[in-house]
Amino acid sequence: MSDKELYQEFIIELYKNPLNFGTIENAEFKAEMYNPTCGDRVVIYLKVKDNKVVDAKHDGKGCAISQASASLFTEYIKGKTVEEVLKLGKNDILGLIKIDLSKNPTRIRCALLPLDALKKALKNE
């Protein structure tokens, strides 16, 4: 894939100015995930009220793809029920980033890191 397709402007923009970046004190759910191939780290925080995600934030350090994915993902899950969030899979998150990573299997792992962290958080309750 050409880097023009991979590094679209909105990805770079989200990398520089991420959405929902930071921590939530007293978060009901929290988990940290590492990507062993590159050392990327994503921490997801969730505030849940009446079984609904009322706030979501992410923290850590990573590449443009994992950071953009964390921004879009935390935004997407706000207002959803815990069950709805648990049902989200690979294709949902790849649909959010809207770039074709099918030829970049190692980068798919970057994109999925926030999802893995979230699932870990919700299962840890």
Add this chain to the structure above:
Amino acid sequence: MYDVDKIRQDFPILKELVNGKPLVYLDSAATSQKPNQVIDVVSDFYKKFNANVARGLHKLGEEATRQYEEVRFKTKDFINAKNEKEILFVKNTTEAANLIMFGWGMKNIKEGDKIVTTIMEHHSNFVPWQQLAKMKKARFEVIDIDEQGKLKENELDKIKGAKFVAVTAVSNVLGTVNDVKKICKLCRDTGAVSFVDGAQSVPSMKTDVRDIGCDFFAFSGHKMLAPFGTGVLYGKEEILESMDPFLYGSEMIRKVTVDEATWNDLPHRFEAGTPIVAETIGLGAAIDYLRKIGMDNIKRHKEEITAYALKRLAEMKGIKIIGPKNAGERGGLVAFELEKVHPHDIAAILDDSGIAIRSGHHCAMPLHLRLNIPASSRASFHLYTKKEEIDALVKGLEKVKMIFGA
């Protein structure tokens, strides 16, 4: 006269296109490319000599055994071991470290003993000792680095009273060349057994294990133009003699009854199972190739390329070089950070221009934690690397900066 263009003719892969662009291969510290002289020897073996070694009494079996065992002698000369019994064929440096850990460490390390390594080690020369210390309730001490990425002089005192010391000859991230001769002297003075990881040094400079004065030394064939799956563990004969086998079966057996088994002589005692025959014969061809060019010439060439890379990268705004600034104190690699851009993104954008570098923690997480960075980018060189490829890297990095507005 060192003719890099002529050398490149021997490496067919260097003519390949990647993403439609000529390959610029700057990841030789991960694995080197292979010359025709090595590829052909491996393919010839399968076409003309293929047979199992040390078993068949037929012609092919004998010829395969002769070619395979000849590599042991070549290797002995290449690193100046005392005799061929000190040369054990293993899969890679990682297996060599594990062989020491299970064959020597489990038997000799006791509760309270001190094991010493350094913060710049590859996981393969760190985790086995960390785990051995845990299993045996031994002390595990780690020598720190200074601001330049060299081992701290005063921390070498940790070697005093140690039972075992493991250190790399050249760091695969910092590039730092350690004074392993001095470290092994400190080990001898205190009675510690020493292991030197030569994975990055053997492809870059002349190796003389007796001059270094180490007890164990290991390296991987695939980083020195040889096929994957080939590697060498050198061990002093008297230490190897005292060790227990690590893997059981086949070649390492002398006699087995229902109740008992006894072991073959060195070096076969540590080579269980059918070995990696064709590829090891390829390792012999790689040694021939390196010796023909000359390790001193290769060292000089890599130093020249490293110096050029250091200079070009230092000129770029936003680039921070990791490790010693002087090419003379380095192996043939340069790791760096580019301000505000993650190494993964750098590698992906360079890849689009056909440039292969490594990004990540390079199997050296303790070092990256110590440097307080999650990952880094690394360009590494070999006897076939051209200055023009460094220019391509710089141009590629300019493009990365443009895309990221860095």
